[in-house]
Structures are given as C-alpha cells and as structure tokens.
Amino acid sequence: MEALTEKQRQMVSWVAISTTLALLLVPCPVSCERQCNFPAIFNFGDSNSDTGAISAAFEQAPPPNGITFFHNPAGRFSDGRLVIDFIALELTLQPPDPPSDLRTQPGLRVVIVPYRWMFSLNSSLVSNQDPNSFANKNVYGEGGRSFWIHNTGPLGCLPYTLDRYPVSAAQIDEFGCAKPFNEMAQYFNSKLKKTVEQLRIELPKAAIVYVDVYTAKYTLITHAQKYGFDKGVIACCGHGGKYNFNNGARCGASKMVNGKKVVIAKSCKDPSVRILWDGIHYTEAANNWVFQQIANGSFSDPPMSLTRVCHGNASIPYH
Incomplete structure (x- = not known):
C-alpha cells in the first residue's frame, strides 16, 4: 500500500465509517425456516445512513436534497432514499423518520429497548479498536443475536477525496479513483473482517454477517455505463471544479x-443516472442498486440474505 501523508490519514479517519446493523431477534427455534421478523429499526450510522439526526441536531440538509423521492429535504444527504430505507422496506417496515425532537435533548445516546427490536450501530476507523467496544456488548447483553455489518466503501472514488486530497496521475486508476485511499479503505476492511471473526468467538450466541459493500460500490462506479449510470466519479449536485465539488459550496449552497x-450548487438534470450525489454521499438510484446487490447475500460472509440473517448461525438457541 502506498504511503499516505498525515493529512490524508486524518481525512480517512473522518470518512471511513462502517455502518453496522445489529438485528435483535424474535424468538424462533433452531429449526425455524421462516423469514426473520424485526418490527423496528434504530439506526446509528454515519451520514450515508442518517435519516435526520444531523439535520435535527444542527441544520436541515438544504434543497435540492430529497428532490427525487420526498420532493423536499427529508433529513437525508441524497436526492432520495438511502440503503437503510431500502432495508426497512425489505423488512416490511416503515422507512425511518427524522428525529424531530433531538434539538431539545441535552445529548444523544443509544437507548437499549426491549427484546424483539432491531438496532443499527456505527463503528469508526480506529486501528487498534477493542472488539468489545466495536460489538457494543450492551446490545448483545440486551438480546442482540444477529449482526449485519457493512464494511466501508471506496473512499478514493469520492469527489470529496479527489478534490481535497489530490494525488499524482500515477496514483489514479483507470476509472479515475485515487488508489492510495482505496487501498486504505481495503486495509480498514481487512481489519474489520478480522474483528468480525474475533467477535464470532467472543459472542458465541451471535450470528454475525459481514457485508462487502466496498466491492458492490466499486463495481458500480467502475462499470457505471454497464449498469445504466453515467460519470462514475463526478458529483451530481455541486458547484464547479473537475468533479463538480467545492467543499466551500456543497450541494444546496x-x-x-x-x-x-441564489442557489449555486444545484442538482444535475437526471440524478437517476448518476452514482454520486454530492461528492460524499450516493444518489437514491445508486443506493437502490447497492441494496439490490447485497440484500440477497451475494456479498455476504456467510452468504446470508437480509431476511434470513437471524438464521445465520444454526447453532444459536433462540430464546
């Protein structure tokens, strides 16, 4: 892996977020073959899975965020729905609403609610992170028995990275992505996977599914036209520059x-054929495409679909 500068490492530590979904199971015998039943989602992911926490706590994501599906800003940094929204729909749940009352709360915390609920957690890039803190054993202790863990995506393909942390031409791959940052993301993912393997030992009653979101996203970006998309590393919503991204005038500025x-950072004409929304986050079309790839277990270890994830470890005595 090519060396990164200290500034680049700091950038990666900010961007490289892995969204972890911890599914708390409905009691079901080992022989049960029916689909899992999760009546609610509590999402504590980064901004790629944020359905309104940032907007509620600080400032609403401005227009044109939300234009494709909601037709107005809806707390999401995208033109429409996120992967977490499609997960909710797959589990026949109402897509998550923005937390409207966060401004009145003195602080944000994870609340452990009764058994028969579904959580999602968040883990950030920490080189020597304690597996115990990563797993959040409080959730496990409250009955969490099935974990759906996403690794981080190809950071080197984000306009944010390419614009703010330029690398030499030799460090750009044939698809326009910065190789050092993608290598860093892959390094993070290799450590994350080892952590997952360790967690399977430390949490013997848990079914833990590792989902390779990196490969799904990189496949889409590097084969954009094959899948009906255009301009893999160019932001749809932005203002100026090689990648239609200006950190001082982000989408909606x-x-x-x-x-x-006057709005200067506008949406492109057709977000449905674009992958990257604002230089950091993905369009609804891309989020839906990624979800369709990962939901059936094709990118999972073990290969387990989302609706069957609670059966990921046949040795678990559900109770």
Missing part, C-alpha cells in the same frame, strides 16, 4: 446576488 439568495 447559495449566495446573495443583488440582495436575493
């Missing part, structure tokens, strides 16, 4: 012109 506010 505006300026005053003759006393009137």
